[in-house]
Amino acid sequence: MKVAVIGANGQLGTDIIQEFTHAGDDVSGINHCDVEIYDIDSVYNILKLIKPDLLINTAAYHNVEKCEQNALRAYQVNSMGARNLAIACKEEDIYLIHISTDYVFDGNQKIPYLETDLAMPLNVYGNTKLSGEHYIKSIADKYLVLRTSGLYGKSPCRAKGGLNFVQLMLKLAKERDEIRVVDDEVLTPTNTVELARQIVKLKHPDVYGIAHATAECMCSWYQFAREIFEITGTKINLQVANQDEFPSKVNRPDFSVLENSLLKQYNLNTFKNWEEGLKEYLIES
Numbered sequence: 001m002k003v004a005v006i007g008a009n010g011q012l013g014t015d016i017i018q019e020f021t022h023a024g025d026d027v028s029g030i031n032h033c034d035v036e037i038y039d040i041d042s043v044y045n046i047l048k049l050i051k052p053d054l055l056i057n058t059a060a061y062h063n064v065e066k067c068e069q070n071a072l073r074a075y076q077v078n079s080m081g082a083r084n085l086a087i088a089c090k091e092e093d094i095y096l097i098h099i100s101t102d103y104v105f106d107g108n109q110k111i112p113y114l115e116t117d118l119a120m121p122l123n124v125y126g127n128t129k130l131s132g133e134h135y136i137k138s139i140a141d142k143y144l145v146l147r148t149s150g151l152y153g154k155s156p157c158r159a160k161g162g163l164n165f166v167q168l169m170l171k172l173a174k175e176r177d178e179i180r181v182v183d184d185e186v187l188t189p190t191n192t193v194e195l196a197r198q199i200v201k202l203k204h205p206d207v208y209g210i211a212h213a214t215a216e217c218m219c220s221w222y223q224f225a226r227e228i229f230e231i232t233g234t235k236i237n238l239q240v241a242n243q244d245e246f247p248s249k250v251n252r253p254d255f256s257v258l259e260n261s262l263l264k265q266y267n268l269n270t271f272k273n274w275e276e277g278l279k280e281y282l283i284e285s
Contacts, residue, residue, distance in 0.1 A: 001203055004050050006030045006037065006085075007058035011164070012099065014155040015196035016056055023200050028052065032059070037081030043088045054203055056097045057085055060129070064103075064250050067125040074128045082132030086139035095142040095205050102149035102187065102214070104130045107253025112218070114261050115147075115210045122251040133210065142205050146195075146213040149258055150224075153192030154285055165189070166281065169225050173236040180241040183222035186255045188214040191277035193284075198263075198270045207266050212258035215274040227275055231282050 003020050007013040008029025020027045028050050036042045037059055047055070060078055061067060067074040082098060089096040103126035104119040121127045133145050152164035163171065172179050190213075198213050219227070222240050229236055263269035271277075 001054055002026045002028075002050075002052045003054045003056065003203070004028045004030055004047070004052035005056045005058065006035065007060075009155075010058055011153045011155045012151060012192045012195060013056075013058045015153055015192045016058065016199060019193070019196040019200050020203070023203075025203070037084055038076040040084040040087065043084045047088050047092055047094065051092075052094055054095045054097065055085065055089055056099075056199060057082070058099050060099070060101075062101075062125060064123060064125045064252070067128065068123060068250050071124045071128075074124050075131070078125070078128035079131035079135060083135035083139065086136045086143065089143070090140050093142075095144075096136065096140050097144045097146060097199060097202065098132070098136055100133055100145050100147045100210075101126065101129050102147060102256035102258055103253065104133070104147065105253055105256055107255045110255055112257040112259035113212070114259050115212055122253060125250075137210070143208060144202060144205070145210045146199070146202075147210065147258055148190055148195055148212075149214045149256055150187045150189040151192050151195070152189060152281065154281070155192075165221070165224065166228055166278070166285075169228050170232065170234065173229065173234050176236075178237040178239060179225065180239045180245065181222040181225045182246060183220045183240045184254060185252065186218050186220050186257060188216070188218050188257050189224050189274045189278065190215045190271075191281045193280070194271055194277050198268075201268055201270050207262065207268070209262065211262040212260045213263065213271070214258045214260065215271050215277045216260075217273050217275075218257040219274060224274075224278075227278060228282075231279055 156162040
């Protein structure tokens, strides 16, 4: 299969390229210097040049605080970019896999969210990603929108200063005697290698629509940090941060755990528990 990946040099895109290459597919990486997804002519030009059977879009304006400061830019990339890809993929008969987010939910629910649950974003990032989902649903014929959560991987995440949460915790443990982490935000940390492998499993369009794609089970950021230090044998005084100790400039969901119900319905789910994904990441890093 001929596969093209937008955001090929990103945290997730790098692993997608690697996993599809291992699977024997013909893979082309597309980076920001190659395409502006909010410019539909730019999208047409690159797709007509590569002519993929499958297009995977990992590109997003996903720094949550910057999205609040520049809502227009967030809308251009996350919403209009998704729209343009949907239009071009429909016209060129390309299967589109688009990466979305757990931030489409408000976090008021206390059991894992299903794909059919009502999306109610709390911030600009979530709203623009949800808008992009709606554009794809209303335009594309062959598509899969994958919502995921808490990504971390071996490649740098530019929106987070190059460090993912795991790397940040291990760095701080070398610099400080004590680390304080919030315990009131619950999610599912997901290794980008696991997500990339799941996407390879979905390369043949057996199912269309919106699917949740995260590691299994859930934890708070504090529990995630504790597991990082336990697996690595790192000695550090880890404490739960006070509720108002790290005030956020942006509203975020307190609970954004996703249930991979659609993948399980079609017997396509490949994810392990988040602890196993973390162990694999730490062994390979």
